[in-house]
Amino acid sequence: MADNVQNQSLPLARAIEAQLVEDISIGLLEPGRRLDEAGLAQRFGASRTPVREALLRLAAQGILVEGERRGIRVAEYTxxxxxxxxxxxxxxxxxxxxxxxxxxxxxxxxxxxxxxxxxxxxxxxxxxxxxxxxxxxxxxxxxxxxxxxxxxxxxxxxxxxxxxxxxxxxxxxxxxxxxxxxxxxxxxxxxxxxxxxxxxxxxxxxxxxxxxxxxxx
Amino acid sequence: MADNVQNQSLPLARAIEAQLVEDISIGLLEPGRRLDEAGLAQRFGASRTPVREALLRLAAQGILVEGERRGIRVAEYTxxxxxxxxxxxxxxxxxxxxxxxxxxxxxxxxxxxxxxxxxxxxxxxxxxxxxxxxxxxxxxxxxxxxxxxxxxxxxxxxxxxxxxxxxxxxxxxxxxxxxxxxxxxxxxxxxxxxxxxxxxxxxxxxxxxxxxxxxxx
DNA sequence: TAGTTCTAAATTGCATTCAATTATGTCTTT
DNA sequence: AAAGACATAATTGAATGCAATTTAGAACTA
CATH class of the missing domain: 1.20.120.530 (GntR ligand-binding domain-like)
Incomplete structure (x- = not known):
């Protein structure tokens, strides 16, 4: 079932980005949690492309980090x-x-x-x-x-x-x-x-x- | 003619990103200059996807800015x-x-x-x-x-x-x-x-x- | 000639597809 | 039973295709 991303004619990628920030800030997505594109795409009822875009933006902001090997995670710090x-x-x-x-x-x-x-x-x-x-x-x-x-x-x-x-x-x-x-x-x-x-x-x-x-x- | 992006087995998107940073820092791409995905894709001999990814990253860093309506530009400041x-x-x-x-x-x-x-x-x-x-x-x-x-x-x-x-x-x-x-x-x-x-x-x-x-x- | 409207081209957002790399699991071998 | 090698599945990187929106231009009207 796709989450209802509040669609104020925002680009899909931005809406997903905002929702992920929300999820992280309230602790629903805990630090260290790995995010896979396909899974999120399914959750948001979108294709991988806008999800990928959202992840990229968040990674550039330091909210997510790209792991050494594979996968992108919610930033966690020692x-x-x-x-x-x-x-x-x-x-x-x-x-x-x-x-x-x-x-x-x-x-x-x-x-x-x-x-x-x-x-x-x-x-x-x-x-x-x-x-x-x-x-x-x-x-x-x-x-x-x-x-x-x-x-x-x-x-x-x-x-x-x-x-x-x-x-x-x-x-x-x-x-x-x-x-x-x-x-x-x-x-x-x-x-x-x-x-x-x-x-x-x-x-x-x-x-x-x-x-x-x-x-x- | 495709630019020879120094390919140290870097992901293509990262290589393009690095090249764009270089171009901007040496003033080859002046502030206010609009960048279109297709044009850059052709220049780098790649598809629009990795170019898009590079632009996104740079925009998230504030090096590029996304215009109100359309187009992404090299940041210029009053x-x-x-x-x-x-x-x-x-x-x-x-x-x-x-x-x-x-x-x-x-x-x-x-x-x-x-x-x-x-x-x-x-x-x-x-x-x-x-x-x-x-x-x-x-x-x-x-x-x-x-x-x-x-x-x-x-x-x-x-x-x-x-x-x-x-x-x-x-x-x-x-x-x-x-x-x-x-x-x-x-x-x-x-x-x-x-x-x-x-x-x-x-x-x-x-x-x-x-x-x-x-x-x- | 200036302004308006309509059409065509360009550009972007998103979806889908393909390819390549990494992880996983099983099967062997000792 | 443990370790290694191989095969298969999962996941990401990149390409292509398509639709929708915006810009540009031309033609038409006042």
Missing amino acids: REELSQIFEAMHEIEIACARIAASRLTLLSRHEIEAAQVECITAAEAGDRTGFLRANEAFHQTIYRATGNPFIAELASDFRRRTGPFRAKKFVVKQDLLAAAESHERLMQDIFSKDSTTASNGMMSYMTESLSKALAAN | REELSQIFEAMHEIEIACARIAASRLTLLSRHEIEAAQVECITAAEAGDRTGFLRANEAFHQTIYRATGNPFIAELASDFRRRTGPFRAKKFVVKQDLLAAAESHERLMQDIFSKDSTTASNGMMSYMTESLSKALAAN
Whole structure:
């Protein structure tokens, strides 16, 4: 039975790509899982060609990796690699915070605050899925606040790649509330409009995030 | 007449991808140039399938961009965008220099020095192509010296994307020599093993690089 | 002559087919 | 029973074919 890929007249390949990203981010396709073209083609009710295209795009983004020998897999990382990838993300996030702080507009500020409200609401309700989505939006607003779409895209890419590993940090309601509180501190640092304060704030935020992610993986 | 894509038993699609990157970086395929699958297929003596795959990969890397309606083109940027993309690259390069300095090994140091010797040799010979290649290698060794393959990959990606624009800076022999001298200063800052010195050094290096690139584009 | 519409060519997205390489499983041989 | 070799199945890389959409051009009209 073919999955109903939401067809908003999107090219088939793009729709499949989006669905795979979704599947990976929610953990349905776990890291290390091998994806075969024929199987996916059947699942999506399409031929191998658009599936292949989707896999290629995802591989180019680092979400999938092409194995040494044969087959393409959902990226999985050793603890060493995980630490490295978080270090890279760390650098970018810090740059985002610093730039966003230095260019903060009233609009960006409102957007960040609004996103944080969503996070708190979801955290207090213990709504894990809702929180993950809101958390995502929160960080995206910070990226946009840099006013630099290239940096924002970069940060988003890392977020996609690390999604499955970060998600494991959030198990109980307490985890969500703790994350929301971290947001609060980070927000104030960015709103200070001081580059150093903002980058230091993001630095401690990311350090905390990394240690939690390493503990959970 | 089919180009002789250096066939080291590489998959055809990868060989085509590599050749296109080369063509773009040396300016043979200028920004904004539209690439059609059939034409490239004929040029490479292959079918459209591997060409398509190569284009897809390059598009995912941001080297090519898919137009709104039809056609895939070599990425071209407005001055505004160019400044933004250089800002992003700037951030990453600074992080690389800082990390490389803090983790510098004897081996990395030798590699960087050796690469710089190549740069000087090419610059003094007025060998533009040779210099571009050596310059590339010089920066790659710094990336590798971070010990973090993810950051190194990131930096490489930006280098590929900005290649055509940076290349325009190098017109006469004097440009090459000036760049080699900048390398010298940057190297010493990194070899100081002091994070702050290294990142400040890279910061001024990149600022200089950006202003030259903007002047040339 | 400028604008509009219709037709033909070009280009792309997807499907299908073919070929080649790698994995799997069985059968032998010791 | 273990190890190796061979045969067969699975999977990917590449080619070809086809349909649909977009662009370009020509012819026609105002």
